Structures are given as C-alpha cells and as structure tokens.
Amino acid sequence: MNWPRALLTDSGGFQMVSLLHLADITEKGVTFQSPVDGKPMLLTPEESIQIQNKIGADIIMALDDVVKTTITGPRIEEAMHRTLRWIDRCIAAHKRPHDQNLFGIVQGGLDPVLRDICVRGLVDRNLPGYAIGGLAGGEDKDSFWRVVAQCTATLPEDKPRYVMGVGYPLDIVVCSALGADMYDCVYPTRTARFGTAIVPEGVLKLKHKAMAEDTRPIDPTCACMVCKNYTRAYIHSLVTKDAMGSQLLSFHNLYYMMQLSRNLHSSIVQGKFPKFVCNFLQKMFPKGDIPEWVCNAMEVAEIDISSCCAPFRYIQATKVQSNLNEDEIQAV
C-alpha cells in the first residue's frame, strides 16, 4: 500500500457474518461458502490470527462471536462466552506479539451482566488494548451509550479503548466524553458516495437542487483542499454524473473526521473539552433541541451542556439508526 503510518486489521469475522448469508458459527469457527468458488470454508481463531500475522498490521483484532444488538435471547450469552474461549485461541496462535498488538473485543449485547463478565474475562488476559464490539448495529442510542459507559468504566485506565463501527461525529464526541479513544466507520466515505458531505451543522446533500447555484464551499469553516478550491455548485454538477464528485466529498468528509479527532485531543489536553463539546452541540442543534440520549450521556460523563440546551426538553421518540440512515439532521 505504501502506507508509512499505522494499520489495524479486523479479524474477518464480521464481514463473513454480515456479507455471507450462508455463514454458520460453531465452536470451531465461522463456516462459510467461499464467494470465489462456492466451496465450504472455515475461518478459525487460529487462521484469522495467522492471516493477520502475515498482513503485518500494528493492531490486530481477535476473532469474536459477534451478534447484532437487535437480537435477543440465549444466543447473546453463548456468543459472549465463546468470545472468551476464542481469545485464548487467538493469543496462543499469535506469532508476533512483539510487533503486533492483539486487541480483545468485549461482547455481551445490551446486557450489563454479560458485558461485565466479558470485560473481566478479557482484562484477565492482560491484552494491549480492548475494543467494545457488537454495537453500531441498529440498537437505540440510549442502549448504545449505556453499554459504552459501562465498558469504559470497567476497562483498564491505562490501555486504549476502541469502539468498533462508530461512526457519526455526534456519537464519537459522546463516546470520547465517556472515555473511549479509538473509532472506525465506513460512514464518511460511504455517505460521500451518496453525495452527502459532513458539516458542523450535520450533513449537506450535494445532490439537492438547491446546491446547483450555491457558490459557497461545502463548509466555509473547513480548511480542506476541497473547501478551499471548489464550490457546492461544482460538486453538485459532478455528483450526479462523475466519480470525481464522490472523491472530493470523501476527501472533505475524511478531513472533517481527522479535524474532529484533532479537536477532541487538543481540547482535552488544553482543559477546554466542555467548551468544545458545547460549541459542537450548538452548531448541530442551534435551537437547543439536543437529543435526550446525548444529555443523559453527558450527565454521566459529568460534562455541563446546559448552556446549549433549550430550556424545555421534549421527549423524542428515539430513532433506530443504521449506517446508511440518511435521515440525519440536514443543514439549513
């Protein structure tokens, strides 16, 4: 790739479960049909780690038994326990502990008891870092933040915490307030391919007719190459007919996410984190109608956001969110 900075590889488990409908999970591993030739194949913890050892990333992920948080019942408990049994197989198979960091993944659905068992089990193995898995899969936001809060409260202080599959800028700010450190998501680049830009106010849909004559940059406050060089009108003309439109939006969206990361880091270092959070929320919710789950999470995080909340809070029906939910708050 000629990438001189860090790399992280996932275990391969999630794709197999999410992309291959005929995948089946047993104690051995994940059996699936090879998309190349249809043959039955098996991805075991040992094989996943072996593959990741060959790829050579700085951080590698354990093969875990992932279930969607929208599922209920005994499957969740089974998956959590299997994840703990598999972590030992992953550790045993790991041939390069001196230059590759194996992270364990906390499972357990939305059940605090199961999550607690899993956290303790993984912490016992004294891994270099821990991920909070099984979220960002359609659960309601209120359940989501509570699981993150519980995990960050009980995972070791001195090791990185990685919330997998997150996501929306708002979610990243909340999770950071609760003590998480690392995030990943296809959202910024995927939404770019749908013609959507991430902006401080929320999202901007470049395919919209109103963009056709708008000579402003996507985000006047953004310092990226796209915002410095191109107008909304130009990008609008591209997004409907040329891949360059998606590219420019991907560039901007990723710059946005990198800038968000930098702002989170520096505002915390400089002791200005609450101010940053308030500014962030004010731009996104100018009328002060901050969702209740955010307010609840910030209360637990002990961050005072009352200055950006409207005097009266309305109980909002919380929406089920997915990665491709385009019903995000739109820019005016």
Add this chain to the structure above:
Amino acid sequence: MALRFEILGRFNRARAAQLTLPHFVCQTPLFMPVGTQGTIKGLTADQLEEIGCQIILGNTYHLALRPTSELIDELGGLHKFMNWPRALLTDSGGFQMVSLLHLADITEKGVTFQSPVDGKPMLLTPEESIQIQNKIGADIIMALDDVVKTTITGPRIEEAMHRTLRWIDRCIAAHKRPHDQNLFGIVQGGLDPVLRDICVRGLVDRNLPGYAIGGLAGGEDKDSFWRVVAQCTATLPEDKPRYVMGVGYPLDIVVCSALGADMYDCVYPTRTARFGTAIVPEGVLKLKHKAMAEDTRPIDPTCACMVCKNYTRAYIHSLVTKDAMGSQLLSFHNLYYMMQLSRNLHSSIVQGKFPKFVCNFLQKMFPKGDIPEWVCNAMEVAEIDISSCCAPFRYIQATKVQSNLNEDEIQAV
C-alpha cells in the same frame, strides 16, 4: 485574435512554440486531456497542475446538458466553475452528437438530434454552438463542422467539406467574444487531397487564430492518416497553431509533430487507464495480467510520476480488478506520460535534438527495429533520419484498422 504563437525552434517541419492564451502561456507541441464533464476522470485540478497539464478540453455537448451553459455563465465561466486556472478548449458539440446519438441528422441548418434528457427534438446550429461556447468561456473554441468518418466514401464527404466552410462564416458571425476567445476552424474533406486543399484555402481566407485538422482518428488506415496530416501541415499558415483532433497514441503524436502539428487531444490515456492499461515507453502494460500480481517494479522505472515513485505493479494489479483507485492511479500515470512526452517534444526541438529524441522513442517502442512502414514513410517526408533504429530488412505489414479502444497495441515484454 486572443492568442500569440511564437515559434522558438524548428527541425525541418517540426516546430516548438510558445502559445500565449488568455489564461495560460503554453509550450507546444502539447497534448490536451479531455475533461468531458468539467473534470478529468480521476484527477483533481491540483494534480493536473502537478503533472504539468496546460490546456484541458471540455465537451460542450455534455456541459450544455448538465449543468447547462447558462449556469456556467452565471457562475463566472467554466474556469471558475472547475477552479482550473490554466487554459481551456471547448469543442463544438457536433462530434458527440454524431457519435453518441444514433438519431442525429445533419441539415444545412445544423445538427438535429433527440435530447437524451427528455427525448425532444433539438437543433444545434453553428450560432447556438458558438453561443454556448461563449458562455462557457474557454480560451479556444471550435467551429461547428460537418464531420464525417473517414471510413465513409462518396459525395457525402464533399458535401460535408463545403458545408463546413459555409458554417465557419456563421460561426464567425455569431462569435461575440473574439477578444478573449479564439475560434479555430476545422479542416474537413475526408481522405481526398483535393477536398482537403479546398477546405484549407477556404479557412485560411477567413484568417482565423488557429486551425484544426478534423475528421481523422476515426478508423482510417495509418497510411492515409499521416498523408492527410502532412498535406494540411504543408499548406496551413506557418505562424498559427495546428491542432490534430482526436490524436492519440504517443506514436501518432510523435509522427504528427515531426510533420508540423502542434496540439492534440484524446480520451485514450484516461480511457485506457480505466481498462487497466498503462502507457509505457515500450508501448502498453496491462496491469490486469496475472504476471503483474507479483511484479514489484513500478509501472515504468524511468518515469518520475507520483505513481511510479510510490506504487508497485503488484499493488496496482490488486486494485485494478476491484477498486476505482486502480484506474485513478493509472490515469495519473498515463497523463503524466503524455505531459512528459509533450515536454520532451518541445525541448528536443528547441535544443536541436529532435531526430535523436525520435530515434530513442522509436527504439524503445520497436527494439527489434520493426518500425511500421507508415512511420518510416512519414519520417521520410518529415526529413527525419530514423535509419539507425530500423531493422536492415523491412517487412510489409498489413496495416491494422485502429480505433480509440483498440487494445491490440504493442505490449511490453
């Protein structure tokens, strides 16, 4: 007239010049990438500047449909819209209409066609084409010509040539911005030297800022192709730029430059990139080929471009079969190659080293000395001695019919 054309060096018929346009000072010979929709597929404006691109071609037909010339005009012209600070050239829209729209019909009025947007009958006249191009604001605009493919024979060719001359007067009359946009006429006449001669004289009479040689690069055999170019460059004015439309392959560009042409455009470099093919000194390299999967060399070890400095054939091979980034990296390399070729043509002519450049170029492409006969013939007329790179015995090759998408190009070893 909104340009200055100053010849800085010559070798026989070949010229190296400085072409000063409203938005940019260019060096010729030069190759213009095609940015159909107001963008070159896969490259940002920054990257185009980085590789040394001087002029980009925009397709009037596509831009007029979306986002429309009125909007472009309202927003300050295509330069501002694309944020391209250098030069732009727009074609007339005529070629797309004929090549893309099977139901197009050409009459004295103009080109009637069915709008691809809503199916309504539409008419593109010389007046309208110029008006649209005036709104888009490019440095060079092209006359609407009556183009016929060179593979056609019969009276249609003569009719089209004469109509092209009648239409140039309508284009000139309709042109509202002669002080900042240069209207080039296009020489038609098929493969018939008599018709071509009439057309050249007719256009030269109109004293235009520059002239294009049109109607080629459409499937004719190479032997006919170079002869038409040679005839036109021999009779067009010395002191004005000559633009061979739709060319093309690096070899064709070198030959046409030897014969006295200055400007070229083609979708080939970017289109062939999207098929996984890189342009290299030896010919082409097909990155999709299995042999590339483990090849850790750059596409071209002699190339200084960002792609060749940073990525291996193996990596690009892994991308071209599954990710648009593969095509993009190849587009970047291929355009860099074309820009470097342009720079080399210009500087070798200025430095009096043109024959040496041509010989090196041909040697790399034909290491066994099996240079195609049409190239040898053209170089003879151009009075460039390439005997040092020709094999002692020349074989008569069946000349192939070439099209823009002909993937049977000479492959790299």
